[in-house]
Amino acid sequence: MPFDQLTLSRRAVFGNAALLGLGTAFAPHAALAKPAAAAASSAAFPSVTAFVDGYVAKRKVPGMLAMMGFGQRPATVIARGTEGFNDPDPETINTLYRVYSMTKPVTGxxxxxxxxxxxxxxxxxxxxxxxxxxxxxxxxxxxxxxxxxxxxxxxxxxxxxxxxxxxxxxxxxxxxxxxxxxxxxxxxxxxxxxxxxxxxxxxxxxxxxxxxxxxxxxxxxxxxxxxxxxxxxxxxxxxxxxxxxxGKPFDVFLQERLFGPLGMSSTGFRVAPKDIHRLSTNYAVLAGTPIPIDPGEASIFADKPPFPMGGAGLVTSPHDYDRFLRMIANYGAIDGKRVMTERAIRTGTSNLLPPGASTKGTFANGAGFGAGGRVGLGDAAGTYGWGGAAGTVALVHLKYGLRGGLYTQYMPSEAYPVHADFPVAVMADLAAMAPARRKAA
Known part of the structure; x- marks a missing residue:
């Protein structure tokens, strides 16, 4: 298949079906009624762990990391593999990823x-x-x-x-x-x-x-x-x-109002020389084989971008993006510090589509849309998030204080069913937690 068909389809580069199925997968469920306080290790998320293990073991990607959390508790981290097939550095919460359209909720x-x-x-x-x-x-x-x-x-x-x-x-x-x-x-x-x-x-x-x-x-x-x-x-x-x-440059505004207050010290539109070793390699999946197209230490993101791209330009770490998600899940506050007002979060994560505008027939089919991210409607009300073209996806469920992110690097996003299958794995684990909580009660 020609490379342009792989990378430039409607659901591939910079915009994709990252959250297709999110509304179903994160609909209200008994498993979400009272999050387990013990969700502190990968043992609490066996389905997500198996999901991550499978991708790395089959060498579909060199590494993958999932980060799940409830409320303001520390997140469960499931990290496997390395930052590149030829990069021995292990995947960690400080590995840097091109999150592409996951920039949009930040701008929103x-x-x-x-x-x-x-x-x-x-x-x-x-x-x-x-x-x-x-x-x-x-x-x-x-x-x-x-x-x-x-x-x-x-x-x-x-x-x-x-x-x-x-x-x-x-x-x-x-x-x-x-x-x-x-x-x-x-x-x-x-x-x-x-x-x-x-x-x-x-x-x-x-x-x-x-x-x-x-x-x-x-x-x-x-x-x-x-x-x-x-x-x-x-x-x-x-x-x-x-x-x-x-009255301030866009990137300066983000740094002063979001990244600085949130402690997102590894997030920006360019990777500093001192941090370039942390940037994972991005791959194109051609005929089932991952081919490096943007090696970490020779990345285009090491150069100053033409302009700060609020729709697809950020590089960040799971640690940093989890801070952003924590702030949203806690209605604007984190670590006892208020970064945004509760009103701003509630409005931004609500359905802001104008009357008459619909997602019907699009890859956001059946969803609403808030400030730069997809929002769930009906049974899925309370979900907010979006994904990136290179295999990343992140979301919060405000009603239940759930936050989650998946990080890896490959294009096009639809080469593997990561965006559709990750929420299913999360839901399976949440459902499995319910009996233990009922027994404990």
């Missing part, structure tokens, strides 16, 4: 801070902040002609950006002339490798968030704002919104 929560502080509002027109988006044009036929256009009837709002309902495109999703226009304009918010790989190189990204926003404003929308959930560059554009509203 950063936006919620500004909304909560009254600096902007959910239904505020984007053009109030970025005037060039005042008079947008929409394709008459989505992914069709980029000259057959009509004026947008509805202004793009902050809510639309947070929920992928702004009508914006994505070069990894769109087809035809609009895809080519995005690439020609350098509106390419993602990077994978220093190596030129056919089908993967989509042009040269612009050199700043300001230019990214300006170029994007000149391109037509794919859909009428507020009418359709369509995976897009919206959270990358939100990075520019955050810059303008806060």
């Amino acid at each position: 929560m950063a936006a919620m801070m500004l909304i909560d502080a009254g600096k902007m509002s959910l239904d505020q027109p984007l053009s109030d902040i970025l005037p060039k988006f005042a008079k947008m044009q929409v394709q008459v036929t989505p992914d069709g002609s980029i000259t057959d256009l009509r004026p947008a009837k509805t202004p793009i709002t902050i809510r639309h950006l947070l929920t992928h309902s702004a009508g914006l495109g994505y070069s990894i999703i769109q087809k035809g002339p609009i895809k080519a226009a995005y690439e020609a304009a350098g509106v390419i918010p993602g990077q994978v490798s220093k190596v030129a790989i056919p089908g993967l190189d989509r042009g040269k990204p612009v050199g700043s968030l300001a230019l990214f926003a300006d170029r994007l404003a000149e391109l037509p929308l794919v859909y009428e704002p507020g009418t359709q959930w369509s995976y897009s560059v919206a959270l990358d554009l939100m990075g520019r919104v955050i810059e303008v509203v806060s």
Whole structure:
């Protein structure tokens, strides 16, 4: 199969079906009624342990790490293998991973801070902040002609950006002339490798968030704002919104308001030279064989990125991302320190889709969407999270104080059923905990 078909499918690079099945797998269940305080070792999660062991033992990936926790208790860590097939360093909670679209919930929560502080509002027109988006044009036929256009009837709002309902495109999703226009304009918010790989190189990204926003404003929308959930560059554009509203560079805002207060000292858009040895190798799975495409110590993430990519740019560690999840699961507080207000967390993890917009028929089918992440509806209410294109996935279940993450590195995400099967393994373990708790009671 050609490499571009492997890496650029609708559910592969930077956007994927990371949480398909999450709503079912984490529906309310007796096993979640009162989390076990003894969940402190891999013995408490035999199904997840077997899941991780299987992938590493079969050499599908060189290493994999799962991190599960309840409330504010220390997480259970299940780590197997190494950071690369040719890297003997073991997988640990301090190993660095390219989390790609798991960046989106971070950007979403950063936006919620500004909304909560009254600096902007959910239904505020984007053009109030970025005037060039005042008079947008929409394709008459989505992914069709980029000259057959009509004026947008509805202004793009902050809510639309947070929920992928702004009508914006994505070069990894769109087809035809609009895809080519995005690439020609350098509106390419993602990077994978220093190596030129056919089908993967989509042009040269612009050199700043300001230019990214300006170029994007000149391109037509794919859909009428507020009418359709369509995976897009919206959270990358939100990075520019955050810059303008806060008066600080996007990456500085994240460091000062989230990463610093949360103790996420290994998280950023670039890996420092002193830390590059901790970066795992990323692989492309070709005909069932993992091929290195971004070796840890020769990674593209060692270089300064063209701009801080709020939709797919972060590198982090399981330790750090678990801190982010802990803060959300505890409604904005961690270690006795408040980082976000409870109101901001409750709003950001609720279904923010505008009336009429639906995920039906998309890879988020049946779900709602909050601040940069999928949210469960109905029986799955309380779940929030998203996944990354290189095999990572993370979630919280606010109702039960559950948080979980899975970390490995391979592309495309659908080469293995990790994103669908990980929640199933977690649910099996939670169900198994119930009898022990009833007996203890």
